[in-house]
Amino acid sequence: MAPSAQSLPTSVSDEKYANVKWEELGFGFCRTDNMYVAKCKHGESFQEGKIVPYADIQISPCSAVLNYGQGLYEGLKAYRTEDGRIVLFRPDQNALRLQSGANRLCMPYPTVDQFVSAVKQVVLANKKWIPPPGRGTLYIRPILFGSGPILGSLPVPEYTFTVFACPVGRYHKDNAGLNLKIEDKFRRAFPSGTGGVKSITNYSPVWITLAEAKAKGFSDVLFLDAATGKNVEELFASNVFIVKVEERVVPVEDLLDAEEVFCTGTAAIVTTIASVTFKEKKTEFKTGDKTLAAKLFATLTDIHMGRVEDKKGWIVELTDATKPGLKL
């Protein structure tokens, strides 16, 4: 069922901005006006949810997510282009990743259309929180979790799908490139585990090493695979790339040999890695304007900002016209 236009609260003026010091925007939590909530009972499927004022979630103390970690998150962004449009980047891909995670964690999930519609509704309902072009983006956080009480045995009686959003600036603060620590004790993902999906269970277990690395001045941690402890996996919340290496298993030695290294992610965008430290030894890589990372960052941002044409059909535009008729 399509939501009715009246259910979308609008800002005082669509063109007005929220009262935010955009130049000081970092990557952190910031409360906005509205969020989306849909619930689903065990054995049923998700129906269209609704936009509600941003507020705390009410959840059973005995809920599956609080007691057994049954939850997934997604992350995508809404961009304000230079010519005043509001766009998303490949939101269907986030929907599909959520679905595969839901299968892994035994949860029902919204359809791709429901997911994308929910994201669009949240963006429109928080329009004044989208930073001006070049000043940041609106980070959108869909979460899907077991909200019903469970003790002992399955099934979980109820699931919740919520989408909220916060304006964000840069995720990594190091302008001159990241200084990474290669983690040689803690592993993160293992065969048959949940490393292939965006399960909440993949994050808190490795905060311990991220916090330690940050305390020592590193920008982020690079994890190695649990099975061999020899191959490169990813950073805390971004993927890693080595220039001139195809998509394959990458032993640490290949990484240390690389000319240029960068990471990517919705939050990280494309960020140069200036160094990695492995067992106390620091190896440096190419940084600056001439890197492939700098070029990729520029091209991707140009697409997001509407400065270059999207030839792949990756950009999804939101217009006020999408609002009333729906089929968002």
Added chain:
Amino acid sequence: MAPSAQSLPTSVSDEKYANVKWEELGFGFCRTDNMYVAKCKHGESFQEGKIVPYADIQISPCSAVLNYGQGLYEGLKAYRTEDGRIVLFRPDQNALRLQSGANRLCMPYPTVDQFVSAVKQVVLANKKWIPPPGRGTLYIRPILFGSGPILGSLPVPEYTFTVFACPVGRYHKDNAGLNLKIEDKFRRAFPSGTGGVKSITNYSPVWITLAEAKAKGFSDVLFLDAATGKNVEELFASNVFIVKVEERVVPVEDLLDAEEVFCTGTAAIVTTIASVTFKEKKTEFKTGDKTLAAKLFATLTDIHMGRVEDKKGWIVELTDATKPGLKL
């Protein structure tokens, strides 16, 4: 600070039971009257919390637990002895395990005294939910989680420690012994992971295989270690024992060779395992009154029910006298 006696809601009559069909009690969620809540800001320590009416928890959509799985649980029981006392079994050990988990997941934690006091308060505030002797027990569920909002980087601004309780009967329904499936695809705990602590991230990732095994008629799943895939670890929520084997690494072959096998846990108590199935092959073990498991079950239950003397200092008694003066 000690809570005041007045803050403890009491049942209409302490000796009256809640309106429960005790003979039909299974192991599932059941709403009771009161719960305990304490909160703690980042950088501070847990202060004494309070007993409040049982209700949904209000939590930020952007909380650490919902988005990154930062949570731990504990499980212990309150027993009504045959001579009318109410007792706990080694609650300090649950407090210590919670503390080690909190260190692993970068959370502050209650002291052992705060933990035990919270558990006692919850039991007393839900006294009429403790089943009559022999009919079941009051299962107590402490949870500790990151309740404050976090996006991007640590620290988490707020943590919550909550304790609630439900009356429970048998955890495993198979009276004649469990029929286990040895899981040969999904692993659960891996070196440097969170298998050594009671993290919520250890549970939802393996529901998929538990659900599959149950659908095939098995009672529970037995996991093998992720590092080698050869050694026995534990069931979904209980430990496994093989008669006449010391505490050591146990290859699957030793298990299949055993005369008797059983599992233990707060929920499982001591439960005979009748068979395990490994790669389609079923191996059976000794069951019935003559097993060591039956003897251990009887002795442990006799201690819980006050029928035999506790010579180890494992039993902690709650009396109404503990209520007003506190120092619970």
